[in-house]
Amino acid sequence: xxxxxxxxxxxxxxxxxxxxxxxxxxxxxxxxxxxxxxxxxxxxxxxxxxxxxxxxxxxxxxxxxxxxxxxxxxxxxxxxxxxxxxxxxxxxxxxxxxxxxxxxxxxxxxxxxxxxxxxxxxxxxxxxxxxxxxxxxxxxxxxxxxxxxxxxxxxxxxxxxxxxxxxxxxxxxxxxxxxxxxxxxxxxxxxxxxxxxxxxxxxxxxxxxxxxxxxxxxxxxxxxxxxxxxxxxxxxxxxxxxxxxxxxxxxxxxxxxxxxxxxxxxxxxxxxxxxxxxxxxxxxxxxxxxxxxxxxxxxxxxxxxxxxxxxxxxxxxxxxxxxxxxxxxxxxxxxxxxxxxxxxxxxxxxxxxxxxxxxxxxxxxxxxxxxxxxxxxxxxxxxxxxxxxxxxxxxxxxxxxxxxxxxxxxxxxxxxxxxxxxxxxxxxxxxxxxxxxxxxxxxxxxxxxxxxxxxxxxxxxxxxxxxxxxxxxxxxxxxxxxxxxxxxxxxxxxxxxxxxxxxxxxxxxxxxxxxxxxxxxxxxxxxxxxxxxxxxxxxxxxxxxxxxxxxxxxxxxxxxxxxxxxxxxxxxxxxxxxxxxxxxxxxxxxxxxxxxxxxxxxxxxxxxxxxxxxxxxxxxxxxxxxxxxxxxxxxxxxxxxxxxxxxxxxxxxxxxxxxxxxxxxxxxxxxxxxxxxxxxxxxxxxxxxxxxxxxxxxxxxxxxxxxxxxxxxxxxxxxxxxxxxxxxxxxxxxxxxxxxxxxxxxxxxxxxxxxxxxxxxxxxxxxxxxxxxxxxxxxxxxxxxxxxxxxxxxxxxxxxxxxxxxxxxxxxxxxxxxxxxxxxxxxxxxxxxxxxxxxxxxxxxxxxxxxxxxxxxxxxxxxxxxxxxxxxxxxxxxxxxxxxxxxxxxxxxxxxxxxxxxxxxxxxxxxxxxxxxxxxxxxxxxxxxxxxxxxxxxxxxxxxxxxxxx
Numbered sequence: 017x018x019x020x021x022x023x024x025x026x027x028x029x030x031x032x033x034x035x036x037x038x039x040x041x042x043x044x045x046x047x048x049x050x051x052x053x054x055x056x057x058x059x060x061x062x063x064x065x066x067x068x069x070x071x072x073x074x075x076x077x078x079x080x081x082x083x084x085x086x087x088x089x090x091x092x093x094x095x096x097x098x099x100x101x102x103x104x105x106x107x108x109x110x111x112x113x114x115x116x117x118x119x120x121x122x123x124x125x126x127x128x129x130x131x132x133x134x135x136x137x138x139x140x141x142x143x144x145x146x147x148x149x150x151x152x153x154x155x156x157x158x159x160x161x162x163x164x165x166x167x168x169x170x171x172x173x174x175x176x177x178x179x180x181x182x183x184x185x186x187x188x189x190x191x192x193x194x195x196x197x198x199x200x201x202x203x204x205x206x207x208x209x210x211x212x213x214x215x216x217x218x219x220x221x222x223x224x225x226x227x228x229x230x231x232x233x234x235x236x237x238x239x240x241x242x243x244x245x246x247x248x249x250x251x252x253x254x255x256x257x258x259x260x261x262x263x264x265x266x267x268x269x270x271x272x273x274x275x276x277x278x279x280x281x282x283x284x285x286x287x288x289x290x291x292x293x294x295x296x297x298x299x300x301x302x303x304x305x306x307x308x309x310x311x312x313x314x315x316x317x318x319x320x321x322x323x324x325x326x327x328x329x330x331x332x333x334x335x336x337x338x339x340x341x342x343x344x345x346x347x348x349x350x351x352x353x354x355x356x357x358x359x360x361x362x363x364x365x366x367x368x369x370x371x372x373x374x375x376x377x378x379x380x381x382x383x384x385x386x387x388x389x390x391x392x393x394x395x396x397x398x399x400x401x402x403x404x405x406x407x408x409x410x411x412x413x414x415x416x417x418x419x420x421x422x423x424x425x426x427x428x429x430x431x432x433x434x435x436x437x438x439x440x441x442x443x444x445x446x447x448x449x450x451x452x453x454x455x456x457x458x459x460x461x462x463x464x465x466x467x468x469x470x471x472x473x474x475x476x477x478x479x480x481x482x483x484x485x486x487x488x489x490x491x492x493x494x495x496x497x498x499x500x501x502x503x504x505x506x507x508x509x510x511x512x513x514x515x516x517x518x519x520x521x522x523x524x525x526x527x528x529x530x531x532x533x534x535x536x537x538x539x540x541x542x543x544x545x546x547x548x549x550x551x552x553x554x555x556x557x558x559x560x561x562x563x564x565x566x567x568x569x570x571x572x573x574x575x576x577x578x579x580x581x582x583x584x585x586x587x588x589x590x591x592x593x594x595x596x597x598x599x600x601x602x603x604x605x606x607x608x609x610x611x612x613x614x615x616x617x618x619x620x621x622x623x624x625x626x627x628x629x630x631x632x633x634x635x636x637x638x639x640x641x642x643x644x645x646x647x648x649x650x651x652x653x654x655x656x657x658x659x660x661x662x663x664x665x666x667x668x669x670x671x672x673x674x675x676x677x678x679x680x681x682x683x684x685x686x687x688x689x690x691x692x693x694x695x696x697x698x699x700x701x702x703x704x705x706x707x708x709x710x711x712x713x714x715x716x717x718x719x720x721x722x723x724x725x726x727x728x729x730x731x732x733x734x735x736x737x738x739x740x741x742x743x744x745x746x747x748x749x750x751x752x753x754x755x756x757x758x759x760x761x762x763x764x765x766x767x768x769x770x771x772x773x774x775x776x777x778x779x780x781x782x783x784x785x786x787x788x789x790x791x792x793x794x795x796x797x798x799x800x801x802x803x804x805x806x807x808x809x810x811x812x813x814x815x816x817x818x819x820x821x822x823x824x825x826x827x828x829x830x831x832x833x834x835x836x837x838x839x840x841x842x843x844x845x846x847x848x849x850x851x852x853x854x855x856x857x858x859x860x861x862x863x864x865x866x867x868x869x870x871x872x873x874x875x876x877x878x879x880x881x882x883x884x885x886x887x888x889x890x891x892x893x894x895x896x897x898x899x900x901x902x903x904x905x906x907x908x909x910x911x912x913x914x915x916x917x918x919x920x921x922x923x924x925x926x927x928x929x930x931x932x933x934x935x936x937x938x939x940x941x942x943x944x945x946x947x948x949x950x951x952x953x954x955x956x957x958x959x960x961x962x963x964x965x966x
Contacts, residue, residue, distance in 0.1 A: 040077070040096070040708065040746070041075050041096070041097035042095070042097060043065075043073070043075055043093075043094040043095045043121065044076055044092060044093055044094055045071050045072065045091065046062075046071060046072050046090065046091035046092075047070060047071050047072075048071055048072060049070075050090040050091060051072055051074075053545070053546075054546075055546070055561040060155070061077060061080050062075070062080070063076070064152065064153040064155060065150040065151070065152065065153065066129060066150055066153070066388060067158070067361045067388065068124050068125075068127070068386070068387050069387070073094075073129055073150075078707075079708060081093075081705070081708075093701070093704065094122060095121055095131070095733055096733050096745075098131075101131050101132050102132060102133065103129060104118065104130045104131075104148060105127055105128075105148050105150055105388065105390055106118070106127065106129070106130045106133070106146075107126065107128075107145070107147070107386075108145050108146075110144045110416070114128040116137060117130060117133055117134050117137050117138065117145075117147070118131055118132050118133040119131040119735075124386070126386050127386050127389070129150070130147070133147050135147075144416070146390045146391040148388075148399075153361050154362075156362075158361065158362075159362075162531055162533050163489060163490075163532045164364065164365045164368040164530060164531060165489075165490045165517060165529070165530040165532055166368065166530065167482075167519065167527050167530060168376075169526070169527065171526070172443075172447065172526065173376075175299075175447065176373075176440045176443045179293050179297040179439055180293065180436040180439050180440055180443075181297075182292070182293035183289055183293045183432055183435050183436050184432065185428050185429055187289060188285055188289055188428055188431055188435065189428045191284075191285040191288055191289065192285050192344070192426075192428070192431070193423055194214070195214075195276070195277075195281035195284060195285070196275045196276070196277045196423055198211055199273055199275070200264060200271065200272060200273055200274040201263050201276055201281075202265055202270040202271055202274050203237070203239060203311060203312045203314065203315060204271065205270070205271055208237075208263070208311065209240055211263075212240035212262070212309075212311065213240075215262060215284065216228065216244075218288055218292075219244040222295045223295050224244040224246070224291065224295070226245055227242070227243070227244035228242075228244070229241070229242060230243045230308075230322075230323065234318045235315075239311035239312045241310050241319045241323055242308065243306065243307070243308050243323070244306075245305065245306045245307070246291070246299070246305040246307075247304055248302055249300050249301065250302075252302070252303065252304065253331070253332070253333045254303045254333055254335055255304045255305070255306055255332050255333060255334045256303055256304070256305045256335055256336050256337075256338070256445055256446060257308060257334055257336070257397065257402075258290055258305060258306065258307050258308070258442060259287060259309070259337060259339050259393055259394075260284050260286055260287050260309060260340040260393070261283065261284070261310040261311070261314070262280065262284040262310065262311065263276075263280075263311055263312055263314050264276025264281070264314070264421075265314040265315075266417050267418065274419075274421075275419065275421050275422045275423075277422050277423040277426055278344045278345055278409075278413050278415065278425075278426055279341070279342045279416060279417065280313070281423075282340070282344035282426070283339070283340035283341045283342065283343055285431075285435070286343060286407070286434070286438055287307050287308070287309050288307075288309075289432075289439075290435060290439045290442060291307045294439070294443075299443065299446075301446045302446055302477075303335060303445075305442065308323055310323065310393050313392070317393055317395065320397065321396045323396075324399075324400050324402065325400065327397075327400075328400050328401075334397065334402040335445065335450070336363070336366050336402075337394055337397040337403065337404040337405075338370075338394075338405060338407070338441060338442060339392055339393050339394035339404060339405070339406030340406065340407050340408075340434075340435075340438060341408055342408055342413060342416075343355070343408065343409055343431055343435070344426040344434075345409045345411060345412070345413040345415075345426055345427065346410070346427045346430040347411070348430075350378070350379045350380060350430055350433050351379045352381075353381070353410070353430050353433075354381045354382070354383050354410035355374060355381075355382060355383070355407055355409065355410060355433075355434050356385035356407070356408045356409065356410050357370045357371055357374070357382055357384055357385060357406075358385035358387075358389050358392075358405065358406045358407075358408055359385070359388075359405055360388050360389075360394065360395075360403065360404045361388055362398075362403055363404055363405055365529045366405050366445065367384060368529060369441055369444050369445060369529060370382070370407070370438075373438075373440035373441045373444060374437040376440075377436060377440040378434075378440075380430075380433050380437060382437075385408060389406075392406055394406040405441075407437070407438050409430075409434075413426075447526050448526045448527065448528050448529065449473065449477075449478070449528040450473075450475070450520070450528060451519075451528050451529050451531050452471065452473070452481065452520050452528065453470065454470055454471040455469075455470040455518055455531045455533060456468070457516055457533045458535075458565070459535055459542075459564065459565045459566065460565075460567065461538070461539065461541070461565045461567030461617075462567075463508075463510035463538055463539030464508050464510065464537060465504055465506045465537060466504070466508065466514065466535055466537055467503075467504050467505075467566060468502065468505065468516060468518065469502045470501050470531075472501045473501075475522065477522045478520065478521075478523075479521050479525075480497050480499050481497065481499065481500075481501070481503075481518055481519065482495060482497050482518070482527060483495065483496040483498065483503055483505070483517070483518055484517040484518075484519070484532075485505055485515070485516055486515050487512065487513070487514065487515065488515060489515045489532060489534070490515075491515075509537075510537055510538055510539055512536065513535070513536045514534060514536070514537070515532055515533075515534045516532065516533060516534065516535070517530035517532040517533075518530070518531055538565075540615070540619040540621055540622075541563055541565050541612075541613035541614065541619065542563055542565070542613065543612070543613070543621050544560045544563060544571060544594075544611050544612065544621070545560065545561045545624075546561040547560045547624045547625070547627050548627070549609070549627055549629035549680075549682060550681075551630055551631055551632045551681050552597075552631070553631070553632045553716060554599065554601065554631050554632070555597060555598055555599040555601055555631050555632075556597075556601055556607060556630070556682075557597050558597075558629075559594060559595040559596075560595075560611060560624070561594065562594045563613045563621075565615060567615045567616045567617070568613060568614075568615055568616075569590055569614050569616045569618075570589075570590025570613075570614055571587075571590060571592075571594070571596075571611055571614065572587060572590065572612045572614060572620070573596050573611050574609065574612070574623070575598065575608065575609050576607070576608045578608070579628070583608070586598060586600070590614055604631075604633045604636060606629070606630050606682070607628075607629055607631075608627070608629075609626065609629060610623040610627065611623070612624070629682040630682040630683070630685045632686075632712075632713070632716055633685065633686050634687065634688040634713075634716060634718055635686060636669065636687045637668070637687070637689060637866075637868050638667070638669070638687060638688075638689045638691065638868060639668060639669045639670070639671060639687040639689070639691070640663070640670045641671045641673065641679065641684065641690060641691070641693065642670065642671065642672045642673060642674075642693045643692060643693060643694045643699070643702045643703060643724075644693055644694060644695040644696050645699045655695075655847060658847055658851065659693070662851060662855035663858060665929075669687070671683055671684070673702045678702070679702050680706065680709065681706070681712065684709075684710075685713065688717075688718055688719060689720075690710070690713070690719065690721065691723065691861075692720065692721065692722045692723065692724070693723050693847075694725065695723070695724045695847050700729055703722075703730040704730060704733055707731045707746045710750070711746060711749070714750055714837040715837070717836065717837055719837065719838040719866060720837070721839070721841075722751065722839075722842065724842070724844075725794055725795070725843065725844070726794060726796055727747065727751065727753070727798060727841050727842075727843055728753065728756045728798065731746045731747050731751070732745055732746065732747055737758045737760055738756065739755070739756055740754060740755050741753060741755065741756075748801065750837070750839055751839050752800055752801045753798045753799065754800070754801040755799040756799070757796065757799075757826065758794075758796040759796070759797065759822050759823045759826075761820060762795070762812070762823040763789065763791035763792070763812050763820040764791055764792045764844060765779040765784070765790065765791045765792070765811055766849070767809065767810070767828055767829065767844060768808065768809050768811055769807060769808060769926070770808060770827065772805070773860065773864070774857065774926070774927060775853055775926025775928065776925055776926050777808070777844075777849045778850050778853055779791070779792065779849060780849060789813070791813070792844065792848060795810065795823070795828060795844045796828075797810060797823050797828060797843070798827060798828065798843050799826075799827055799830075800831075803832060804830050804832040805830070805832075806827035806829065806830055807827075807829045807830065807831045807840075808827065808828050808829035808842065809826060809827055810823040810824055810825060810826045811824065828843045828844055829844075831865075833865065838865065838866075840865065846858070853926070856926055856927055856928050856929070859905070859929045863929070864927070870929075878903065879903045879931070879932060880903060881903050882902055882903055882954075883900060884898075884951045884958040885898070886960055887937070887949065890962050890963060891962075891964065891965045892939070892962065892963075893964065893966050894938055894939050894940045894964070894966070895936055895937065895939070896936070896937055896939075896962060897934050898910065898934065898936075898949055899932070899933065899934035899935075900933055900951055901931070901932050902928060902933070902956075903930055904954065905927070905928070905930055906954045907926070907927050907928075907953070907954075908926060908927070908933075908951070908952070909922075909924060909925050909951065909952040910922075910924035910925075910935065910949065910950070911923065911925075912947055912948070912949050913948045913949075914942075914948075915945060915946050920942060920947070921937065923949075939964050943964075944965055944966045945963075945964060946961060947961070947963075948960070948961055948962070949962060
């Protein structure tokens with residue numbers, strides 16, 4: 017091992033040797049609709065890390081990924097999950113590039129998911145940046161398989177209008193001006209307690225005798241939240257928290273001047289004015305309403321974190337936290353202005369109430385903002401399990417964190433309307449029952465009925481449930497009532513989709529938000545969905561998503577050996593489960609499957625789409641899988657001709673991933689040996705998604721040969737310049753690669769065998785790009801684990817001390833020949849090598865490593881004996897041709913010596929199949945005289961003389 021390689025490996029040895037074997041996981045984004053269509057047992061195995069408008073960012077076991085692959089599921093593979101790494105939701109209120117702080121995995125509208133945040137690059141005063149580590153989200157909070165609607169109520173309208181009519185522009189303007197007049201409300205400013213006392217005194221002036229300061233220490237300084245409460249009519253452990261932070265900051269001298277009119281006097285005044293309005297209207301609330309203004313938000317949400325943690329410790333049941341942060345900037349009239357409602361997972365019904373309040377009680381328009389923002393105080397509550405939403409201006413203020421954040425730059429009617437909407441949301445949430453839980457809808461199977469069920473309502477003031485039925489979401493033509501938590505809707509029309517909503521009604525006559533789902537009644541079962549296959553040794557395992565019809569009796573399985581011929585039913589009795597094992601696959605071929613569902617009246621559904629599969633047999637010798645994307649028809653033809661020519665002596669099958677639009681285990685399950693060609697530099701999707709299936713084939717005793725660019729990126733999506741691979745990764749466990757070094761800027765022009773019998777591979781200058789001096793880029797060095805061997809080293813015409821030559825002598829191919837399986841991996845494309853070299857390379861692998869024999873279909877004359885012929889012409893200047901014959905496959909050496917016996921050139925030094933050969937010798941750099949050329953092949957050797965005359 018070279019000193020260079022020892023130095024590069026040193027840092028990584030501990031990682032590659034001590035990490036335990038772990039399960040393989042992937043990170044994906046998946047559409048919410050697709051996730052909802054997955055079977056529950058699969059949903060349960062997927063770990064949700066973030067929710068966004070129409071999708072989810074999730075972690076999934078590699079073995080499960082294929083069950084949602086190839087089924088039309090709308091998902092995107094993002095990365096391999098790294099248990100050592102951390103993942104963050106990154107947000108910035110200024111135009112800051114998130115890539116400066118970590119590896120960008122997913123770019124959303126105003127949010128970015130980063131891998132391994134570099135916090136050293138975030139200045140504590142850089143408050144416009146927030147980054148929260150992603151945590152597992154409970155699926156009980158997800159509600160995308162149902163929607164919410166609100167039934168209008170004149171009683172609620174009257175109650176809401178009585179309260180929000182108390183909110184007026186003059187009051188809002190006065191309060192914001194008073195907060196701005198403090199000059200600064202910075203968390204380290206000496207007046208920070210004075211600010212909190214002023215807010216507390218405002219609460220007291222409204223009649224809140226329980227107003228108080230709630231203090232905590234941050235960074236050695238006492239900080240002061242202000243808290244007051246409108247007590248419920250009866251003593252209950254049910255709270256709504258109305259909040260917004262009162263501290264301010266600028267990027268210049270916040271100790272002296274940080275007016276913070278919009279950020280966040282506007283949000284503070286939302287709390288103050290709502291408290292005033294509810295008191296003035298003598299609102300009699302069924303729930304406790306807590307008003308809190310938070311200190312120290314600008315440096316990390318410290319005030320809201322402190323209060324939320326205390327709420328948990330005190331056992332407070334917080335139904336909803338409503339936050340306000342920057343709600344006064346709009347250049348438009350109220351009628352043409354928009355307010356954002358930012359949501360948190362598990363709070364969608366409250367966002368729906370807020371949107372309803374905006375549209376029905378103000379002249380504003382509403383817009384749903386992002387999910388789970390860590391940039392404001394609502395996150396502190398959601399992070400501890402409390403539902404939360406927050407109001408924010410739709411157009412971001414250009415005066416953010418500046419000395420120009422003053423009231424004259426803001427729209428007070430707009431701010432007042434936002435406060436009215438928030439106050440209306442508070443009233444509606446306070447008086448209406450909680451939504452029904454665990455709502456499910458089922459097809460009874462008679463074509464005319466649907467069965468509903470939901471959890472009982474345990475509230476003391478529960479009265480009954482109301483059911484709504486219609487043919488369009490949110491529009492209902494039929495109402496039913498019940499006190500039970502089950503109901504059958506009958507008299508429906510088969511084949512028509514019905515939208516069904518359920519609400520809980522309390523003794524005051526207030527309805528909860530409507531929870532809506534839809535379903536279509538049928539007399540025949542639906543077609544079973546998501547049929548998938550898992551090839552096993554001499555068998556195929558099928559699985560699908562369970563049908564939900566209440567009268568479902570089971571499933572039938574049908575199979576054919578040809579999709580255009582008739583199918584035969586495999587089961588004598590109905591299959592009750594949603595999986596089936598077929599071990600009657602006694603041929604080494606594809607089989608075609610389709611399934612149907614059957615109900616108790618023996619009605620059979622239509623057939624599922626036909627699925628092609630193949631048992632694992634390893635009975636066929638060789639398949640060549642081409643994952644190389646086609647640059648053009650001309651290039652594709654040249655590429656195919658290259659491999660057709662060098663493989664013409666062998667019998668094999670071929671599979672083009674792009675022409676077949678994908679590949680799965682069934683496509684390679686019949687083969688003992690797989691040679692995988694991936695000879696473009698960018699598209700590795702098939703290799704990455706199939707690697708776990710390749711591992712299964714190897715576990716059955718197969719052989720896998722990878723030829724192409726960047727194997728560590730192909731199978732691990734590794735984009736680093738250097739990396740070590742731990743046990744548990746595919747490249748370490750199966751390709752036996754424990755380390756890679758890319759060496760950005762390096763240039764490759766061939767591969768030399770590292771004391772093996774592999775042939776030397778030289779680059780084909782007719783294919784190599786001239787702009788890199790006929791060298792290739794993006795050839796990484798791959799080092800073998802102690803179980804494997806390194807079979808080729810990096811060649812370059814550049815000096816090893818130069819950036820282009822720094823990989824010279826480092827390994828670029830790894831071979832593992834084990835009793836369990838075999839793998840050979842190169843990190844360079846064979847197509848770019850000289851054709852004869854490539855032919856010798858594949859011949860050596862196929863015959864010597866895979867143990868296969870040639871299947872020559874043309875009349876080739878294999879020499880009967882070894883021979884070395886006289887060069888021609890002779891004498892020569894400066895070139896001559898030397899021909900020779902070898903009668904058996906063997907390692908061949910052909911070298912040139914001067915008259916003193918010194919070696920002056922090596923013409924051949926590689927393994928070659930039996931055949932006739934000729935090689936050109938150019939003596940341009942030699943002087944006139946007598947020279948000798950000598951061949952060695954097995955036990956044969958011969959020497960002849962030639963004369964160079966210049």
